[in-house]
Amino acid sequence: MVLRIIVLAAGIAGAMSAAQFPAFSQQYYQRLGGAVDALEHVVDDFDASATALGLTRTQALEQLQGTEFLQTRQRDMQTAFKRYATLRHDLDVLEGLGPFMRAYRAPHLTDREIARGTWAAFQPALPLSFASALFGAIGFACGAGLMRCTRRLLPGARRKSSLPA
Numbered sequence: 001m002v003l004r005i006i007v008l009a010a011g012i013a014g015a016m017s018a019a020q021f022p023a024f025s026q027q028y029y030q031r032l033g034g035a036v037d038a039l040e041h042v043v044d045d046f047d048a049s050a051t052a053l054g055l056t057r058t059q060a061l062e063q064l065q066g067t068e069f070l071q072t073r074q075r076d077m078q079t080a081f082k083r084y085a086t087l088r089h090d091l092d093v094l095e096g097l098g099p100f101m102r103a104y105r106a107p108h109l110t111d112r113e114i115a116r117g118t119w120a121a122f123q124p125a126l127p128l129s130f131a132s133a134l135f136g137a138i139g140f141a142c143g144a145g146l147m148r149c150t151r152r153l154l155p156g157a158r159r160k161s162s163l164p165a
Contacts (some may be wrong), residue, residue: 007147014143019136022099027103028109028118029094030145035114036091039084057081087111097154098130 050060063075090108097105109115 007144007151010147011140011144014134014146015140016124017133018139021103022123022129022131023052023125024118024122025102025109027122028114029091031114031118032087032091032094032111035111036084036087039087040079041086042080049122058114083117087114099135103135 020057023079036079046060047057050057055063059134061074061077064070064077093105093108
């Protein structure tokens with residue numbers, strides 16, 4: 001009896017957690033867009049400065065040498081360009097997707113900085129959408145199933161057969 005209650009509790013916890021995915025992924029997507037916009041400004045500004053001097057981006061980066069500060073700035077800009085390209089790609093992939101396709105494309109929701117910021121501002125709420133209900137049902141099944149599997153691994157938790165030996 002106690003184990004059934006634990007399985008039910010695990011199912012409910014799974015449901016409540018999974019039902020938050022649509023809202024969390026939407027907020028992540030919005031933050032991703034903001035990060036892309038901010039980095040785009042940095043990239044465009046650097047490229048405009050390079051163009052004004054008749055340089056390509058690569059040539060301008062190569063000129064950031066000679067002092068420790070310039071070399072550090074060169075590495076910072078290279079990092080910014082790479083991050084911008086990665087986040088821009090993720091944003092393009094996620095553009096216009098609903099919660100089910102965002103779940104399918106979850107590898108594009110993995111930037112740690114954006115996820116940390118999203119989680120820090122995220123406030124779980126009672127989900128009332130069809131998508132949240134379906135995610136909740138899946139979460140319930142996963143949570144309860146995981147607990148049932150765990151229960152079977154525990155010594156002494158196996159049911160005794162009611163059949164005579």
